Amino acid sequence: MDWSKENGLLIIPLVLGCFAVCWLMPSTRQRPRILGGLAALAAILMMQAMLLPPAGDYVRSVLFFVFAAAAVISAGLMITDRNPVYAALWFALVTLAVCGLFLLNAAPFLSASTIIVYAGAIIVTFLFVIMLAQQSGTATSYDQQPIQPLMASVGGFILLGALLFTLQEWGHIDGTSTSEHAEPGQFIALPKEIEPNPLSQAPHDNPHEIGSLRVLGRSLFGDYLFSVEIAGTVLLIATIGAIAIAPRRSQGTL
Amino acid sequence: MTATVLESQLIVGATLFILGVIGFLTRRNLILIMLSAELMLHGVSINLTAFSRYHGNPQGQVFTIFVLTIAACEAGLALSLILSLYQRRKSLDVFLWGKLGEDDLPVFSGSQAPPVTVTADPNVDLPHLTPAGRMPKTQPGPQTKT
Numbered sequence: 516m517d518w519s520k521e522n523g524l525l526i527i528p529l530v531l532g533c534f535a536v537c538w539l540m541p542s543t544r545q546r547p548r549i550l551g552g553l554a555a556l557a558a559i560l561m562m563q564a565m566l567l568p569p570a571g572d573y574v575r576s577v578l579f580f581v582f583a584a585a586a587v588i589s590a591g592l593m594i595t596d597r598n599p600v601y602a603a604l605w606f607a608l609v610t611l612a613v614c615g616l617f618l619l620n621a622a623p624f625l626s627a628s629t630i631i632v633y634a635g636a637i638i639v640t641f642l643f644v645i646m647l648a649q650q651s652g653t654a655t656s657y658d659q660q661p662i663q664p665l666m667a668s669v670g671g672f673i674l675l676g677a678l679l680f681t682l683q684e685w686g687h688i689d690g691t692s693t694s695e696h697a698e699p700g701q702f703i704a705l706p707k708e709i710e711p712n713p714l715s716q717a718p719h720d721n722p723h724e725i726g727s728l729r730v731l732g733r734s735l736f737g738d739y740l741f742s743v744e745i746a747g748t749v750l751l752i753a754t755i756g757a758i759a760i761a762p763r764r765s766q767g768t769l
Numbered sequence: 770m771t772a773t774v775l776e777s778q779l780i781v782g783a784t785l786f787i788l789g790v791i792g793f794l795t796r797r798n799l800i801l802i803m804l805s806a807e808l809m810l811h812g813v814s815i816n817l818t819a820f821s822r823y824h825g826n827p828q829g830q831v832f833t834i835f836v837l838t839i840a841a842c843e844a845g846l847a848l849s850l851i852l853s854l855y856q857r858r859k860s861l862d863v864f865l866w867g868k869l870g871e872d873d874l875p876v877f878s879g880s881q882a883p884p885v886t887v888t889a890d891p892n893v894d895l896p897h898l899t900p901a902g903r904m905p906k907t908q909p910g911p912q913t914k915t
Binding site: 540562586591613621625633636661734 | 794807848852
């Protein structure tokens with residue numbers, strides 16, 4: 516079985532991860548959580564073994580692995596924690612790890628702005644959780660009874676397996692191919708030489724400063740000026756909608 | 770199998786997205802459902818910035834800024850909706866909102882709809898629109914029609 520030998524490396528961590536998420540879901544029965552944790556750890560280690568980078572640039576690889584593992588582990592703990600306060604804290608950790616990945620992707624401005632935006636959002640969410648969900652003092656019953664954890668985990672991991680299989684089969688970028696467009700059946704095109712768009716305002720002289728404020732600002736307020744205006748309008752409408760939806764104190768007490 | 774940097778980033782983004790989907794489907798807390806949606810947006814943002822770096826142009830990062838904007842709008846609207854829903858049922862359980870029909874309407878099954886008899890219960894606090902503007906003045910007297 517050539518096929519199963521080739522793709523067994525992909526299937527085993529997926530099954531382990533599915534089992535881990537399903538096992539760690541909050542439940543009324545007491546289950547040893549260490550079992551799910553070990554399964555999740557094994558799945559993550561196997562995925563990382565698959566992702567061994569080409570030699571060289573070790574600092575970058577180590578940083579990438581640290582941030583990626585932090586993001587995935589915190590996300591798993593966020594969706595399985597039975598206390599919504601801790602879930603909000605895990606989400607803050609996910610955001611920090613994702614900002615680290617942004618930094619690795621040469622996007623320092625995005626990293627900073629994501630931290631600023633989500634810090635406010637998370638603090639507000641945190642206040643909401645404490646204000647609404649914690650009034651009884653203990654974890655409520657609906658936080659301990661998830662909806663169909665087995666079906667959701669299996670379905671989600673089947674979807675993840677399909678995504679990873681597609682990446683493995685058709686996402687390979689080998690340096691031998693010289694065409695700028697993707698081959699049929701390959702959905703990632705090779706990066707081509709940047710040809711300056713005549714309508715574009717962004718300077719293309721130095722491709723190494725992609726994430727710098729200058730290039731980003733020129734592109735945002737030059738190429739995408741109309742979209743920026745529409746985004747501002749959407750923000751305004753959302754603000755008006757939030758004020759209209761939010762209950763008045765005169766109509767009832769919180 | 771050795772993967773390139775881009776592929777590793779895509780795998781991390783896909784994993785975050787799927788974990789967000791699972792959280793969205795399974796949790797019953799309204800606030801956690803919103804946080805899971807934000808988790809999905811994080812996964813998509815990682816993909817966008819990875820492709821932006823791979824292709825060497827800032828369009829992916831610009832699009833991530835738009836994703837950030839929409840996420841902020843969504844968070845604000847979702848929190849006000851959650852507050853409004855909490856005020857009605859005093860709970861964050863999403864199961865309480867599984868049925869959106871009104872309680873005073875008769876339940877029927879099948880194709881034959883029984884005649885609807887609505888009995889207004891004065892104790893039920895139904896939502897109502899607040900009148901806007903002034904009441905139009907009606908002119909007494911004979912109306913002229915052309």
